[in-house]
Amino acid sequence: MPMRLDELQRRFVASLYGEPADIEGAIRADGGISVADRLAIYRGNLHATFARALELEYPVLAALCGAEFFAVLAREFQQAHPSVSGDLQQVGAPLPQYLRQRFAGGEHAYFADVAALEWAREESARAAAAAAPDLQALGAVTADAALALRLPLQPGVRLIASRWPVYTIWQAHQGPGEVRSVDLGAGAEQVLVWRARGAQQLECLPPAEFRLLEALRGGASLGEAFDLALATDPAFDIAAALQRCATRGILAGVQAAIGNGEGRAIA
Amino acid sequence: MGLRAAHHREVLATAPDVGWFEAHSENYFADGGAALDTLSRVRERWPVALHGVGLGLGSAAPLDREHLRRLARLVAHIEPWAVSEHVCWGHAGGRHTNDLLPMPRTAESLRHLAARVGELQDALGRQVLLENVSSYLEFTGAQFTEAGYLAALVAESGCALLLDVNNVFVNARNHGFDAEDYFDELPLDAVREIHLAGHETTRIAGREIRIDTHDRPVCEDVWALYASARRRFGPVPTLIEWDAALPPLAILVAEAQRADAIG
Numbered sequence: 395m396p397m398r399l400d401e402l403q404r405r406f407v408a409s410l411y412g413e414p415a416d417i418e419g420a421i422r423a424d425g426g427i428s429v430a431d432r433l434a435i436y437r438g439n440l441h442a443t444f445a446r447a448l449e450l451e452y453p454v455l456a457a458l459c460g461a462e463f464f465a466v467l468a469r470e471f472q473q474a475h476p477s478v479s480g481d482l483q484q485v486g487a488p489l490p491q492y493l494r495q496r497f498a499g500g501e502h503a504y505f506a507d508v509a510a511l512e513w514a515r516e517e518s519a520r521a522a523a524a525a526a527p528d529l530q531a532l533g534a535v536t537a538d539a540a541l542a543l544r545l546p547l548q549p550g551v552r553l554i555a556s557r558w559p560v561y562t563i564w565q566a567h568q569g570p571g572e573v574r575s576v577d578l579g580a581g582a583e584q585v586l587v588w589r590a591r592g593a594q595q596l597e598c599l600p601p602a603e604f605r606l607l608e609a610l611r612g613g614a615s616l617g618e619a620f621d622l623a624l625a626t627d628p629a630f631d632i633a634a635a636l637q638r639c640a641t642r643g644i645l646a647g648v649q650a651a652i653g654n655g656e657g658r659a660i661a
Numbered sequence: 662m663g664l665r666a667a668h669h670r671e672v673l674a675t676a677p678d679v680g681w682f683e684a685h686s687e688n689y690f691a692d693g694g695a696a697l698d699t700l701s702r703v704r705e706r707w708p709v710a711l712h713g714v715g716l717g718l719g720s721a722a723p724l725d726r727e728h729l730r731r732l733a734r735l736v737a738h739i740e741p742w743a744v745s746e747h748v749c750w751g752h753a754g755g756r757h758t759n760d761l762l763p764m765p766r767t768a769e770s771l772r773h774l775a776a777r778v779g780e781l782q783d784a785l786g787r788q789v790l791l792e793n794v795s796s797y798l799e800f801t802g803a804q805f806t807e808a809g810y811l812a813a814l815v816a817e818s819g820c821a822l823l824l825d826v827n828n829v830f831v832n833a834r835n836h837g838f839d840a841e842d843y844f845d846e847l848p849l850d851a852v853r854e855i856h857l858a859g860h861e862t863t864r865i866a867g868r869e870i871r872i873d874t875h876d877r878p879v880c881e882d883v884w885a886l887y888a889s890a891r892r893r894f895g896p897v898p899t900l901i902e903w904d905a906a907l908p909p910l911a912i913l914v915a916e917a918q919r920a921d922a923i924g
Contacts, residue, residue, distance in 0.1 A: 520693070
């Protein structure tokens with residue numbers, strides 16, 4: 395009587411993950427190659443496929459780690475967070491959080507933020523594109539009405555704040571040639587990730603402008619967001635920052651702020 | 662030929678002389694972005710087939726509804742000439758292997774797989790093609806030959822077949838059967854697409870084993886078997902799969918044209 399399908403599959407996967415599974419009896423041992431050797435081919439595939447997917451999603455982290463350390467890290471991470479999707483592009487989702495715990499307080503603590511930046515790029519690349527706002531209609535709004543507006547950001551916008559120079563680290567690994575060395579003590583960076591002209595864009599923002607965008611993404615009105623930005627930097631140039639938002643194409647259709655904050659689409 | 666991200670720009674810029682493109686469904690599950698835009702633009706010029714590698718229809722665990730929803734959305738958007746999946750399973754107990762694992766060829770697993778294929782066909786509102794996979798082990802208690810299992814799947818689910826000639830060759834060597842006997846057992850009119858690929862020959866404990874790698878040209882033995890398949894199954898659309906160590910686009914185009922020239 396052959397083993398039931400669900401039982402066989404559960405044991406097979408457990409065996410690939412290195413757990414005691416008692417699967418050997420369900421596998422033919424002919425052709426001069428042992429069951430253990432046959433299973434080892436699949437176990438090798440399991441780890442290689444996972445590590446390759448991670449490396450594609452996290453090329454800068456992989457470069458920072460070096461091949462040997464990255465392989466160990468990928469293996470550890472896979473044990474802790476096995477793939478939960480048939481879509482390989484999803485396997486890396488829990489990695490930033492995993493690294494945050496794994497390297498908390500140590501010399502590699504910044505790995506988590508580098509990974510968060512790389513994952514933000516991945517998400518940005520696959521996000522939907524919302525309709526752009528009608529900038530002419532926006533321009534015709536009175537100053538008071540403008541302050542009450544809620545400006546939603548495009549679904550592909552991500553905001554990554556780090557106490558390390560993550561943008562500079564990421565930038566140092568782009569393009570051919572030697573990787574420039576980066577002073578980890580150079581201080582905090584706030585990075586805007588978005589998609590424009592079919593590609594992911596990254597830009598390091600001053601703290602006040604970053605705060606403005608965080609507030610807008612959190613659903614604050616333009617007036618509330620301005621107040622937060624000005625509290626960060628009293629010399630913050632609001633008009634110039636809004637102009638940059640429009641030029642980058644990071645704004646989506648606009649909502650007026652009314653009472654309960656539900657908002658009405660006006661553009 | 663296969664549409665791979667590394668060639669996206671070049672394909673659109675140079676419009677190579679190939680009959681159609683095949684894309685891995687999961688690579689275009691995104692809500693938006695450049696990859697999906699490229700596939701949409703490719704679709705404006707060529708017929709496209711969608712080839713799924715992650716659904717794992719033979720898994721006993723429940724079908725991933727989100728995966729199915731994204732596939733159905735992509736199929737509606739691209740309107741492919743073919744939608745294919747594999748005769749395999751891939752996950753159990755919430756853990757995915759992201760591999761194409763061989764089915765135990767029992768009546769129980771056949772019933773299960775045929776029901777899942779039916780569920781997929783109902784969800785997409787169309788017939789799907791199921792592809793034979795390469796394997797490095799077989800389960801005990803088989804009640805079908807590999808080709809007999811495919812034939813029974815076609816009869817029970819109403820699906821068609823994507824015949825991977827390289828996988829037939831690899832399995833014939835690994836498990837000791839005759840590839841021509843395998844072809845004999847397949848329903849002639851069910852084969853709607855053929856795949857070819859390169860594979861590696863390696864040794865374990867002194868014994869030869871063939872590993873499906875998709876990282877090199879199709880070997881002469883597989884070309885010969887392909888010629889035989891074309892004589893039996895007719896001029897069905899043929900794709901050369903090359904997924905790792907990708908060569909320049911021109912080499913892929915030349916391989917695709919060689920496949921078309923064999924009649």
